[in-house]
Amino acid sequence: MTAPQQAYIDDFDPIEYLQTYYAAGEGMLLGEWTDFALRYLHETFTIGGVKGDTLLDFGTGPSIYQLLSACEVFDKIIVSDFLEQNRAEFQKWLKKDPDAFDWTHIIKHVCELEGNREDPEKKAEKLRNKVKEVLKCDALKKKPYDPVVVPPVDCLLSCLCLECPCKDIKTLCEVLNNFQSLIKPGGHLLLLSGLNATFYYVGKTYFGALTTRKEELEMTIKVAGYNIEKAVYVPRADKSRMDVADHDTFYFIHARKPL
Numbered sequence: 001m002t003a004p005q006q007a008y009i010d011d012f013d014p015i016e017y018l019q020t021y022y023a024a025g026e027g028m029l030l031g032e033w034t035d036f037a038l039r040y041l042h043e044t045f046t047i048g049g050v051k052g053d054t055l056l057d058f059g060t061g062p063s064i065y066q067l068l069s070a071c072e073v074f075d076k077i078i079v080s081d082f083l084e085q086n087r088a089e090f091q092k093w094l095k096k097d098p099d100a101f102d103w104t105h106i107i108k109h110v111c112e113l114e115g116n117r118e119d120p121e122k123k124a125e126k127l128r129n130k131v132k133e134v135l136k137c138d139a140l141k142k143k144p145y146d147p148v149v150v151p152p153v154d155c156l157l158s159c160l161c162l163e164c165p166c167k168d169i170k171t172l173c174e175v176l177n178n179f180q181s182l183i184k185p186g187g188h189l190l191l192l193s194g195l196n197a198t199f200y201y202v203g204k205t206y207f208g209a210l211t212t213r214k215e216e217l218e219m220t221i222k223v224a225g226y227n228i229e230k231a232v233y234v235p236r237a238d239k240s241r242m243d244v245a246d247h248d249t250f251y252f253i254h255a256r257k258p259l
């Protein structure tokens with residue numbers, strides 16, 4: 001176990017994470033990031049035509065926002081994270097624990113994107129019913145779910161995750177290459193995160209981040225064996241909280257494993 005990974009185990013507090021980044025009215029990822037991620041995920045799973053039997057979310061953390069559109073078009077969702085405390089926090093939401101984080105503001109946002117066909121409570125129930133497994137994963141293992149065997153999925157999604165465990169671009173390439181065995185031929189890889197980051201804070205705890213740059217990132221995805229279908233980059237406009245997390249651009253990449 002590398003020191004940064006041990007720091008995750010010891011110091012990553014899911015409640016502080018949710019409070020800092022997603023709390024209604026104050027979370028620093030509300031607005032620019034959530035607008036961006038929710039919009040492109042909504043489009044991907046509607047007009048983009050991405051759908052199927054199973055979606056695997058890699059590095060879910062304690063978060064649910066990234067799954068709200070997916071639950072409309074996949075029969076089964078598998079969520080996964082490196083940390084026990086994150087999986088436990090996700091389970092709290094799944095089991096409607098009264099102490100679970102309140103995602104209502106985000107759920108409402110996705111309902112609006114979907115034309116308010118459904119009320120937020122029904123939407124949350126739909127997602128809960130689609131989440132069939134909450135697994136441990138480790139990006140730095142050749143088989144990230146070992147000893148659990150996950151049959152290849154139609155779509156692997158990962159948000160704000162891979163810059164955390166990967167110390168350099170070579171490691172990111174290996175991780176993406178290892179993901180090939182988790183995806184069906186022709187299946188989808190959706191990566192959403194920030195460019196040019198070096199760190200982010202959870203409460204007072206500092207976590208380093210791999211600095212990804214546009215050209216290098218796209219090259220890495222290609223070298224790892226995928227075809228890029230779509231890549232969107234949006235500069236971060238609000239720079240007021242660069243001391244909390246210093247990414248300067250948001251990215252969405254839709255790639256496919258060749259047939």
Ligand SMILES: C[S@@+](CC[C@H](N)C(=O)[O-])C[C@H]1O[C@@H](n2cnc3c(N)ncnc32)[C@H](O)[C@@H]1O
Pocket residue numbers: 005008012058059060061062063066081082083086137138139140158159160161162164165
């Ligand atoms: C910034 S959080 C993102 C969480 C969530 N996807 C989101 O968008 O809010 C980074 C996540 O990476 C996870 N992580 C750290 N090291 C990892 C590893 N070796 N394998 C898989 N996930 C890891 C952390 O546990 C944490 O949940």
